[in-house]
Amino acid sequence: MREEKIVPRIGYACLTVGVEGTQFKTLTLKNATPEKITAIISHNLDALEAIIDYNGKNGIRLFRITSDLIPLSTLPQNTVPWATLFQERFAAIGTKIKKTNQRVSMHPGQYTVLNSPDENVVGKAIEDLEYHATILELLGCDQTSKIILHVGGAYGDKIQAMERFKTNYLRLSDKIKKHLVIENDDRVYTIEEVLTLGEALNIPVVYDNLHDAVNPSPNREEPISYWVDRAEATWKKADGRQKTHYSQQDPTKHLGAHSATIDLDVFMQYVKNLGRTDLDFMLEVKDKNISALKCHNAFRADQKMIHLENEWARYKYLVLAKSPKNYQLIRTLLNDKRSYPVELFYRLVDEALNTPSDFGHEVNALEHIWGYFKTCATETERRRFEKLLEEFKNTGTSLPSLKNHLYKLATVHHENYLLQAYYFNEIR
Numbered sequence: 001m002r003e004e005k006i007v008p009r010i011g012y013a014c015l016t017v018g019v020e021g022t023q024f025k026t027l028t029l030k031n032a033t034p035e036k037i038t039a040i041i042s043h044n045l046d047a048l049e050a051i052i053d054y055n056g057k058n059g060i061r062l063f064r065i066t067s068d069l070i071p072l073s074t075l076p077q078n079t080v081p082w083a084t085l086f087q088e089r090f091a092a093i094g095t096k097i098k099k100t101n102q103r104v105s106m107h108p109g110q111y112t113v114l115n116s117p118d119e120n121v122v123g124k125a126i127e128d129l130e131y132h133a134t135i136l137e138l139l140g141c142d143q144t145s146k147i148i149l150h151v152g153g154a155y156g157d158k159i160q161a162m163e164r165f166k167t168n169y170l171r172l173s174d175k176i177k178k179h180l181v182i183e184n185d186d187r188v189y190t191i192e193e194v195l196t197l198g199e200a201l202n203i204p205v206v207y208d209n210l211h212d213a214v215n216p217s218p219n220r221e222e223p224i225s226y227w228v229d230r231a232e233a234t235w236k237k238a239d240g241r242q243k244t245h246y247s248q249q250d251p252t253k254h255l256g257a258h259s260a261t262i263d264l265d266v267f268m269q270y271v272k273n274l275g276r277t278d279l280d281f282m283l284e285v286k287d288k289n290i291s292a293l294k295c296h297n298a299f300r301a302d303q304k305m306i307h308l309e310n311e312w313a314r315y316k317y318l319v320l321a322k323s324p325k326n327y328q329l330i331r332t333l334l335n336d337k338r339s340y341p342v343e344l345f346y347r348l349v350d351e352a353l354n355t356p357s358d359f360g361h362e363v364n365a366l367e368h369i370w371g372y373f374k375t376c377a378t379e380t381e382r383r384r385f386e387k388l389l390e391e392f393k394n395t396g397t398s399l400p401s402l403k404n405h406l407y408k409l410a411t412v413h414h415e416n417y418l419l420q421a422y423y424f425n426e427i428r
């Protein structure tokens with residue numbers, strides 16, 4: 001029998017870019033009525049289900065659920081018995097997660113600090129962890145679905161703070177412990193220190209490459225593979241495949257800031273240097289699912305041209321608006337149906353997207369898109385497009401209005417090919 005190829009699983013965090021129906025809503029305290037809270041929870045569960053559907057359709061098997069799924073989740077202003085009220089909705093979404101073989105996780109924010117010297121802060125942290133564990137349990141997730149937590153602060157005495165983490169960890173319920181993993185951060189706790197805690201408390205450890213680059217361990221001479229392999233030893237069989245976080249530095253921002261997109265060549269070299277493909281990579285990147293699809297397509301077992309063609313359908317007008325040269329190069333590249341030129345494809349795409357904007361190229365893309373509506377648009381729709389296009393040609397303004405008009409036309413006239421285009425991400 002042919003042995004199945006082991007490939008990395010690639011995921012993204014919290015938000016889905018450019019996909020209708022996946023946007024979450026929040027709520028301020030002053031508007032926190034039970035009716036509004038209930039309505040937003042219902043909306044957010046619909047959005048989560050839409051994300052799970054999108055991931056399943058596109059072969060993405062790893063996703064981090066936003067902590068804001070339930071508004072004001074641990075505050076007294078939320079009096080809605082949401083865990084029982086939405087039990088069936090959670091179960092239905094959980095069934096989809098299982099059927100599509102997805103692995104979900106959660107990541108409490110910076111204020112969930114288990115090693116604080118302030119008992120009030122610790123109490124709230126435990127309450128917040130209980131909330132996250134409840135979400136995973138309602139979805140029917142097993143021990144392989146994780147809650148990622150940073151160790152916390154140093155508070156002037158890191159050794160004592162680590163001891164306090166150990167003490168407070170023992171206070172956690174089994175429900176929380178079952179899902180909890182700890183991660184190195186970019187300011188206080190290095191991967192070596194987190195491993196010390198993980199090994200002592202039998203907690204799985206998540207290695208974050210950018211955090212390690214910003215806040216390295218004293219043993220800097222050790223390669224990344226050393227820390228990843230050492231972290232692997234903290235993962236039991238019941239915890240599932242080892243998870244790791246991956247991101248790239250944004251060269252235009254402060255140290256530790258995540259890049260706008262993932263450079264595929266750099267990521268592939270990173271995986272090659274690890275010498276392993278049996279890992280789950282959670283990407284932390286601004287364009288979320290777009291980079292996840294890019295990296296997933298590079299490593300997927302079924303390397304078929306159709307996957308790149310599907311991606312081209314999403315990228316093509318964005319590329320055309322920036323670089324007609326690369327647009328033509330990619331079209332030629334995809335003509336050979338026997339190949340799978342994934343690295344060159346994304347290299348050409350990224351090169352185009354990094355090209356400075358050109359007025360003429362943008363007009364060219366707009367006119368190409370308008371071509372879908374020449375025979376079906378009403379006279380009013382046509383005049384509106386021509387007026388906005390003329391304004392854009394004369395003043396350089398109105399581009400958002402133009403895109404918005406074309407996107408509305410795609411919606412009204414059911415041009416699904418355009419509705420999935422990344423060209424419209426900014427106005428969705």
